[in-house]
Amino acid sequence: MTMASDGADKALVLCSGGLDSTTLLARMVARYGREAVVALRISYGQRHSRELAAAEAVAAHYGVPLHTLDLASAFAQSDCSLLAHGQDPIPHGTYAEQGAEEGSAPVSTYVPFRNGLFLSAAASMALSLDCTVLCYGAHSDDVAGSAYPDCSLAFVEAMGRAIELGSGGALRLEAPFVALTKADIVAEGSRSGVPFELTWSCYEGADEPCGACATCLDRQRAFAANGMEDPAQKGRD
Amino acid sequence: MTMASDGADKALVLCSGGLDSTTLLARMVARYGREAVVALRISYGQRHSRELAAAEAVAAHYGVPLHTLDLASAFAQSDCSLLAHGQDPIPHGTYAEQGAEEGSAPVSTYVPFRNGLFLSAAASMALSLDCTVLCYGAHSDDVAGSAYPDCSLAFVEAMGRAIELGSGGALRLEAPFVALTKADIVAEGSRSGVPFELTWSCYEGADEPCGACATCLDRQRAFAANGMEDPAQKGRD
Numbered sequence: 001m002t003m004a005s006d007g008a009d010k011a012l013v014l015c016s017g018g019l020d021s022t023t024l025l026a027r028m029v030a031r032y033g034r035e036a037v038v039a040l041r042i043s044y045g046q047r048h049s050r051e052l053a054a055a056e057a058v059a060a061h062y063g064v065p066l067h068t069l070d071l072a073s074a075f076a077q078s079d080c081s082l083l084a085h086g087q088d089p090i091p092h093g094t095y096a097e098q099g100a101e102e103g104s105a106p107v108s109t110y111v112p113f114r115n116g117l118f119l120s121a122a123a124s125m126a127l128s129l130d131c132t133v134l135c136y137g138a139h140s141d142d143v144a145g146s147a148y149p150d151c152s153l154a155f156v157e158a159m160g161r162a163i164e165l166g167s168g169g170a171l172r173l174e175a176p177f178v179a180l181t182k183a184d185i186v187a188e189g190s191r192s193g194v195p196f197e198l199t200w201s202c203y204e205g206a207d208e209p210c211g212a213c214a215t216c217l218d219r220q221r222a223f224a225a226n227g228m229e230d231p232a233q234k235g236r237d
Numbered sequence: 238m239t240m241a242s243d244g245a246d247k248a249l250v251l252c253s254g255g256l257d258s259t260t261l262l263a264r265m266v267a268r269y270g271r272e273a274v275v276a277l278r279i280s281y282g283q284r285h286s287r288e289l290a291a292a293e294a295v296a297a298h299y300g301v302p303l304h305t306l307d308l309a310s311a312f313a314q315s316d317c318s319l320l321a322h323g324q325d326p327i328p329h330g331t332y333a334e335q336g337a338e339e340g341s342a343p344v345s346t347y348v349p350f351r352n353g354l355f356l357s358a359a360a361s362m363a364l365s366l367d368c369t370v371l372c373y374g375a376h377s378d379d380v381a382g383s384a385y386p387d388c389s390l391a392f393v394e395a396m397g398r399a400i401e402l403g404s405g406g407a408l409r410l411e412a413p414f415v416a417l418t419k420a421d422i423v424a425e426g427s428r429s430g431v432p433f434e435l436t437w438s439c440y441e442g443a444d445e446p447c448g449a450c451a452t453c454l455d456r457q458r459a460f461a462a463n464g465m466e467d468p469a470q471k472g473r474d
Contacts, residue, residue, distance in 0.1 A: 067314075069310055069311060070310060071308075071358075073306055073307060074306060074358045074361045074362060075361060075365065076365075077304075077362060077365035077366055078361070078364070078365040079365075105405065106405050110405075111361075112360070112361045112364035112365050112404070113357060113360040113361045113364055113400065113403050113404055113408075114361065115403065116357045116360060116361075116399055116400065116403045117354075117357040117358055117360070117361050119357070120350060120353040120354040120356070120357035120358075121308075121311045121354055121357075123349070123350040123353060123354070124311045124312060124315070124348075124349045124350045124351065124353075124354050125311060125314060127315070127349035127350055128312065128313075128314035128315040128316075128349050129314055146405055149402060149403055149404065149405035149406075150402075150403035150404075152402060154398075154402050155399060155402040155403045158395055158396075158398040158399035158402055158403075159395075159399045159403070161395040161398075162353055162392060162395035162396045162399055163350065163353065165386060165387075165389060165391050165392040165395055166350050166352065166353045166386055166387035166392045166395075166396070167349070167350055167386065167387075168342065168343050168347075168383055168386040169386075171350075
């Protein structure tokens with residue numbers, strides 16, 4: 001509940017194993033030093049463990065402690081297609097092709113209030129570890145109309161206020177990518193030497209990314225927009 | 238993610254086993270009918286299981302389904318005195334006697350961002366169960382200066398906005414007691430026949446309430462303000 005002993009900030013970064021949160025981790029390690037950064041990965045009953053393994057590899061790369069939380073029980077009753085017990089397959093195509101637009105219902109891979117739960121659990125752990133900053137890699141592409149309402153700027157602002165108020169001002173939320181695109185994040189990550197080959201984005205858990213789910217398509221476009229090849233996709237070419 | 242099939246509201250009530258959330262449950266059962274209400278209790282590594290047993294007895298009394306979540310892992314690193322692994326004893330005396338005042342640090346029984354985490358997990362479960370309303374029994378006495386910042390009106394408003402936004406408008410938060418005192422809640426519960434004898438408030442887990450912790454003192458005052466005897470305290474007299 002207290003600041004780090006020297007009064008300096010200490011950051012907890014929510015790490016999914018994807019390239020957005022990995023680039024965010026790189027930024028925070030550069031800003032605060034790796035001694036003042038911890039990573040948190042969350043198991044929530046997702047279909048595969050590749051992203052959890054990726055988060056571990058990324059934390060090891062940056063030399064920061066990695067904590068793990070299991071929140072699967074909160075989604076035991078959900079029928080979301082992203083969950084291991086979900087009955088529906090992962091849809092193919094972009095979010096727009098799945099019908100996501102302003103005012104539409106969330107897509108079938110929306111896990112109910114998942115990011116709100118992740119941020120709250122991360123806030124609890126951050127306060128327990130005397131962190132003063134909680135870092136979240138949401139970006140504007142993930143809003144995708146109304147595909148993922150828990151990635152929007154308005155949502156992040158409301159959660160940030162709840163976290164500041166509910167912690168008595170001991171913790172603040174930072175989501176510096178919330179107005180950026182995934183292409184912007186690839187550009188920043190490329191400049192700062194992010195090991196993209198360690199990251200995992202695909203919703204499926206095969207040996208290689210499927211190349212057809214919405215997050216694979218988003219990732220392909222983000223690298224293409226930077227005139228880059230995705231090192232995690234090289235095995236497919 | 239959808240409304241109940243007939244378009245009517247369905248409510249999930251966070252039930253701690255205490256008298257506030259029990260009175261809230263009574264209000265929601267009266268409003269929506271017990272077929273449209275579910276209760277959720279949360280295990281979080283608290284010192285004792287008496288409040289979990291009380292929540293079960295209360296749900297059975299009202300004939301509503303009871304769900305249980307275990308979120309203890311989020312607090313594994315916390316040194317809060319309310320937790321089973323906490324090293325410090327539960328303090329005696331009122332929150333004011335513990336130094337709580339406007340702008341002070343939270344009291345030692347503040348579990349880091351606990352209520353934010355509870356509300357988020359409850360939101361995830363509520364959406365999975367097709368609920369449209371999430372009910373939270375926070376009241377003004379629990380703010381107690383800055384003793385529990387995650388009970389304040391401002392916090393509840395921020396979380397309510399986060400839940401509405403992050404669920405794409407599918408779920409709303411109701412905290413109808415947030416501006417009331419515990420004495421007001423005892424008055425309402427008394428009028429509506431709440432079985433106060435089934436509820437448990439004490440932070441300790443002895444056979445009888447300790448009568449000395451802040452929540453016991455709050456409860457005693459709330460009954461006294463109504464000229465009532467607390468049925469859960471009868472064994473002590």
